[in-house]
Amino acid sequence: xxxxxxxxxxxxxxxxIMKTMRENPYNKITSLGCIxxxxxxxxxxxxxxxxxxxxxxxxxxxxxxxxxxxxxxxxPVVTTGMPEYHVIxxxxxxxVSKDPKTLETVPGVADSWTxxxxxxxxxxxxxDNAKWSDGNPLTAQDxxxxxxRALMPALGNEYIDSLFVFKNAEKFYLGEITDISQVGxxxxxxxxxxxxLESPTPYFxxxxxxxxxFPTPVSVIKKFGAVDDxxxxxxxAANFVGNGPFVIDxxxxxxxFRVKRNPYYWDTKNVKLNAINFYPIEQxxxxxxxxxxxxxxxxxxxxxxxxxxxxxxxxxxxxxxAYLATYxxxxxxxxxxxxxxxxxxxxAYSIDREAITENVTRGNQVPTGSLTPPDTLGYSxxxxxxxxxxxxxxLLAEAGxxxxxxxxxxxLIYNTQEDHQKIAQAVQAMWKKYLGIKINIKNQEWKxxxxxxxxxxxxxxxxxxxxxxxxxxxxxxxxITGGGNNRTGWSNHEYDVLIxxxxxxxxxxxxxxxxxxxxxxxxxxxPFIPIYHYSTNxxxxxxxxxxxxxxxxxxxxxxIYLESDKKKNE
Amino acid sequence: MLVFIFKRLIQxxxxxxxxxxxxxxxxxxxxxxxxxxDRAAPPEVMIQLNKRYxxxxxLWKQYIDYMGNLLHGDFGPSFKYASHSVxxxxxxxxxxxxxxxxxxxxxxxxVGLSAGIYAALKHNTAGDYIPMTVAMLGxxxxxxxxxxxxxxxxxxxxxxxPVAGWGQIPGDKILPSITLGSVYAAYxxxxxxxxxxxxxxxxxxxxxxxxGLSNARIIFVHALRxxxxxxxxxxxxxxxxxxxxxxxxxxxxxxxGLGRFYVxxxxxxxxxxxxxxxxxxxxxxxxxxxxxxxxLVWLNPKLRQQLSNGV
Numbered sequence: 031x032x033x034x035x036x037x038x039x040x041x042x043x044x045x046x047i048m049k050t051m052r053e054n055p056y057n058k059i060t061s062l063g064c065i066x067x068x069x070x071x072x073x074x075x076x077x078x079x080x081x082x083x084x085x086x087x088x089x090x091x092x093x094x095x096x097x098x099x100x101x102x103x104x105x106p107v108v109t110t111g112m113p114e115y116h117v118i119x120x121x122x123x124x125x126v127s128k129d130p131k132t133l134e135t136v137p138g139v140a141d142s143w144t145x146x147x148x149x150x151x152x153x154x155x156x157x158d159n160a161k162w163s164d165g166n167p168l169t170a171q172d173x174x175x176x177x178x179r180a181l182m183p184a185l186g187n188e189y190i191d192s193l194f195v196f197k198n199a200e201k202f203y204l205g206e207i208t209d210i211s212q213v214g215x216x217x218x219x220x221x222x223x224x225x226x227l228e229s230p231t232p233y234f235x236x237x238x239x240x241x242x243x244f245p246t247p248v249s250v251i252k253k254f255g256a257v258d259d260x261x262x263x264x265x266x267a268a269n270f271v272g273n274g275p276f277v278i279d280x281x282x283x284x285x286x287f288r289v290k291r292n293p294y295y296w297d298t299k300n301v302k303l304n305a306i307n308f309y310p311i312e313q314x315x316x317x318x319x320x321x322x323x324x325x326x327x328x329x330x331x332x333x334x335x336x337x338x339x340x341x342x343x344x345x346x347x348x349x350x351x352a353y354l355a356t357y358x359x360x361x362x363x364x365x366x367x368x369x370x371x372x373x374x375x376x377x378a379y380s381i382d383r384e385a386i387t388e389n390v391t392r393g394n395q396v397p398t399g400s401l402t403p404p405d406t407l408g409y410s411x412x413x414x415x416x417x418x419x420x421x422x423x424x425l426l427a428e429a430g431x432x433x434x435x436x437x438x439x440x441x442l443i444y445n446t447q448e449d450h451q452k453i454a455q456a457v458q459a460m461w462k463k464y465l466g467i468k469i470n471i472k473n474q475e476w477k478x479x480x481x482x483x484x485x486x487x488x489x490x491x492x493x494x495x496x497x498x499x500x501x502x503x504x505x506x507x508x509x510i511t512g513g514g515n516n517r518t519g520w521s522n523h524e525y526d527v528l529i530x531x532x533x534x535x536x537x538x539x540x541x542x543x544x545x546x547x548x549x550x551x552x553x554x555x556x557p558f559i560p561i562y563h564y565s566t567n568x569x570x571x572x573x574x575x576x577x578x579x580x581x582x583x584x585x586x587x588x589x590i591y592l593e594s595d596k597k598k599n600e
Numbered sequence: 601m602l603v604f605i606f607k608r609l610i611q612x613x614x615x616x617x618x619x620x621x622x623x624x625x626x627x628x629x630x631x632x633x634x635x636x637x638d639r640a641a642p643p644e645v646m647i648q649l650n651k652r653y654x655x656x657x658x659l660w661k662q663y664i665d666y667m668g669n670l671l672h673g674d675f676g677p678s679f680k681y682a683s684h685s686v687x688x689x690x691x692x693x694x695x696x697x698x699x700x701x702x703x704x705x706x707x708x709x710x711v712g713l714s715a716g717i718y719a720a721l722k723h724n725t726a727g728d729y730i731p732m733t734v735a736m737l738g739x740x741x742x743x744x745x746x747x748x749x750x751x752x753x754x755x756x757x758x759x760x761x762p763v764a765g766w767g768q769i770p771g772d773k774i775l776p777s778i779t780l781g782s783v784y785a786a787y788x789x790x791x792x793x794x795x796x797x798x799x800x801x802x803x804x805x806x807x808x809x810x811x812g813l814s815n816a817r818i819i820f821v822h823a824l825r826x827x828x829x830x831x832x833x834x835x836x837x838x839x840x841x842x843x844x845x846x847x848x849x850x851x852x853x854x855x856x857g858l859g860r861f862y863v864x865x866x867x868x869x870x871x872x873x874x875x876x877x878x879x880x881x882x883x884x885x886x887x888x889x890x891x892x893x894x895x896l897v898w899l900n901p902k903l904r905q906q907l908s909n910g911v
Contacts, residue, residue, distance in 0.1 A: 051713045076654070081771075083768075099864070102681055102682060103681060103683050105682070105683070105728075108682055109641065109682075110637060158700045158867060183644070183645075183648045183649075184648055184652060186641075186645055186648045186649040186652055187634075187645065188637070188639075188641040188642075188645055190642060190645055191642065198621075203644070204644070260652065260682045261677045261682050261683060262683065263683045265683050266683060273804045279885065282692060282856060283681055283684065283689060283692055283693070283856075284692070284693055284856040284857070284860055284861055285766075286856075287697075297782070309854065311854060312860075312864070313851050313852065314852065315748070316764060316852055316853075318852060319755070319756065319763050319764070320763060320854070322760070322763075323755060323756060323759075323763040323764070325763070325764055325765070383772075389699060401854030429749065449744075475866070475867070476631070476632075476787055476867060477631065477632025477636055477700060477868075477869050478630070479632075480632055480637070480638065481631040481632040481633075481636060482631070484636065484640070493638070493640070506689040507634075513642050514640035514642055515639060517640075583630050584750070591874075
């Protein structure tokens with residue numbers, strides 16, 4: 031951070047000040063000024079000998095990470111957000127894991143598995159040296175107990191859907207059956223776990239790497255209270271037991287979440303980091319400043335306003351890559367005039383998405399006319415909403431609003447954030463220009479906005495969706511009838527059938543065909559208006575090695591290590 | 601005096617109850633709940649969550665339950681931090697906030713009083729106008745502007761002081777304390793100047809001068825006592841303001857204090873946490889107001905006389 035030349039400059043300055051003070055001992059103002067500068071120099075020299083946290087961290091293999099908002103907890107089946115997921119990834123491991131370069135499934139707690147021909151039955155072999163962080167062996171029965179716990183209604187598991195892939199799991203959850211042995215998972219012996227699915231789920235192995243299916247130590251949880259109590263204090267640093275490469279070292283809400291190496295982790299000899307510090311930093315500007323001052327090896331995000339500067343200076347710390355997420359506007363199809371598909375199409379066709387990503391967001395986002403990001407595990411949507419203002423105008427006229435005349439006022443809501451506001455303003459201007467209609471844009475505080483969406487009390491509303499796993503299903507199931515996240519009032523029987531068919535398809539080609547047909551319906555019916563696919567934009571120190579850009583922004587810590595380029599060059 | 605303190609403490613109880621009640625119903629009238637998220641939980645799960653936290657009870661019952669627990673000193677579990685209680689979180693966040701407020705107050709007193717007294721003594725000269733103009737600017741400059749400016753200058757350009765953290769790197773407490781304290785320093789400067797000017801024109805000061813006392817003795821022994829009385833009465837609300845208003849500074853400098861918990865709790869609709877923090881801060885405000893009144897009485901013989909006469 032600091033080089034020799036500044037130090038030399040400081041020394042020269044010091045000499046100059048001492049001289050001035052000697053020469054003018056009675057001049058009050060000069061003396062005061064000199065004393066002030068002296069203090070500054072003392073601070074500065076203090077700083078000279080000080081290494082930054084990042085430099086010290088790199089030497090000691092301790093990584094410092096900005097982690098967005100403060101985590102709510104680390105129980106894999108109680109928590110939901112991204113910051114929590116980042117921490118849980120260090121503390122737990124599922125039956126399988128993913129390769130950070132290719133995102134392909136690699137062994138985790140299970141070292142091998144077999145799949146039946148119909149894709150409905152799996153058998154996993156748990157590795158011999160799989161252990162909990164208290165040294166106890168991790169067995170097949172532990173997975174059965176953990177999944178049983180995850181299915182307990184009182185726990186309030188918000189990712190309950192991912193457990194419904196198991197045969198009869200939904201029935202058990204709803205109380206239609208009470209015998210857990212009827213649910214599709216069973217321990218054959220200490221190391222063999224058999225799993226039966228409700229339908230062939232091609233993304234099942236990927237799902238196993240989702241935190242909602244990670245094992246939790248039920249026998250330990252029992253010691254601290256009821257296993258189905260979400261407030262059970264088993265996740266506190268002193269009580270915690272996990273099975274990942276790291277264990278909790280310190281958890282001070284609002285300050286830091288620190289994990290240290292777990293000596294009982296089966297692959298601990300390949301773990302290079304000694305500790306990870308996760309800092310809750312809500313303010314993007316503070317985070318960027320901390321990165322610049324050498325406090326962080328990696329930021330969670332970065333302010334859009336700063337991207338241009340980093341790009342121009344070709345800063346090697348700036349990282350950007352495609353991300354499995356889509357930014358779009360929901361349309362409330364129950365409300366006139368938006369119940370008319372021609373109006374919806376007119377709105378969708380008169381947005382110049384490229385202009386938005388190039389001039390407004392400027393963070394390498396990819397403009398899009400469909401929901402699923404292209405090349406999601408080999409799937410790319412074949413139809414998309416285009417930018418065609420002429421056609422849009424014509425459609426609006428057909429719907430009874432030539433040149434936007436008599437078009438009722440509708441409202442576009444978004445959660446309070448500068449970037450959303452800029453996009454909304456751009457879209458508002460485009461609709462005014464191309465269609466001659468006036469849309470009111472309105473920001474709402476996060477929870478108010480969620481409530482407005484839930485109540486369908488809007489015309490148009492901003493939304494984003496991040497894929498839980500790399501498969502078109504994670505996007506397309508969003509718009510099924512009655513889906514909790516389908517906040518549009520839109521329902522299409524044919525669409526629901528296609529998604530259902532895809533779930534039961536036996537080959538990838540067949541399955542993707544169903545998905546393409548479903549996406550064709552979405553593009554034709556326009557219950558939403560896609561804007562762009564996300565890109566990650568963050569700052570990662572060049573000291574961080576073993577960190578690979580991928581679609582899921584997935585960075586397992588066991589592969590990461592720290593090495594200073596400066597040292598290497600010496 | 602004891603009767604006075606006792607009376608004031610008794611008065612505090614209904615005030616706190618009222619604060620709790622108003623807050624309880626106000627946060628419940630805000631749209632959205634603690635479990636609303638962008639990825640909506642299935643309806644069955646929502647039912648379970650509401651049941652778990654008794655949000656499915658009628659509001660009056662929730663209120664009575666909450667107040668019942670409150671009287672036992674139980675703030676309940678946090679909705680956001682599932683495995684932590686509100687009391688634990690307050691205990692975790694308050695020390696940093698209190699420490700920062702203390703340093704900010706010391707900074708404000710040191711700078712504010714010196715500037716104020718100096719300006720009063722140099723009444724209507726450059727020595728008066730310059731510090732008072734700076735003070736006016738200080739009052740006008742919000743912490744979210746001052747903080748980043750100080751950070752930019754001392755943290756990133758000169759690299760003299762750390763840009764974030766609290767107690768992690770030597771010197772990281774300096775900038776947040778100064779940022780938080782500067783507004784109050786400015787207020788104290790203006791108030792103490794006013795107070796001193798008034799006292800300096802009093803008869804007893806003239807008498808003291810006539811008796812030939814030294815200037816220093818007149819200022820520090822006779823004038824200061826009365827001159828800083830308005831500052832003392834300002835200190836009560838100032839301390840409360842420092843404690844409760846530390847959110848912005850805490851966010852800018854990554855200080856793990858209670859202010860951040862409080863504001864984030866409002867965003868998260870963490871009902872118990874909002875209530876807990878509100879009641880806790882109200883309690884502190886009442887206590888500091890009482891404390892500043894006691895000091896005021898102790899400094900002012902007239903008030904002391906009135907109290908002992910039972911007025």
